[in-house]
Amino acid sequence: MIESGVILSISFVEAKERLSEIPVVRKMNLWRRTFRVFGLPIQFVTVMAVSAASVIYLGAWAADSKIESRAEAFGAPTVQNAGDIAVSPPELSADAVAWEGAFLWVCPLH
DSSP states (O other), X not given: OEXXXXXXXXXXXXXXXXXXXXXXXXXXXXXXXXXXXXXXXXXXXXXXXXXXXXXXXHHHHHHHHHHHHHHHHHTOOSBOTTTOOXXXXXXXXXXXXXXXXXXXXXXXXX
């Protein structure tokens, strides 16, 4: 800090204490502490939620298109006539059907 040409040296702790005495800074610090979810900043939680929703939606979309393309290749119908239950061809491996089924079960839009 420079006052009338003289450099004053103050410690970081002292500077922090001086700043916390200013009302605007006190309100900012309170605002930062109040906007937390599960102890994490609200921005982090929001980004994680949007990312998880995007991964689930895109995964279900990929699974749905893969099931449809496989059904067309095998000549099997994708939906039964009675009950609207998706049919998976018996020639498929269990691993492929498991991840596809999991994504389709988790995604409410598919």
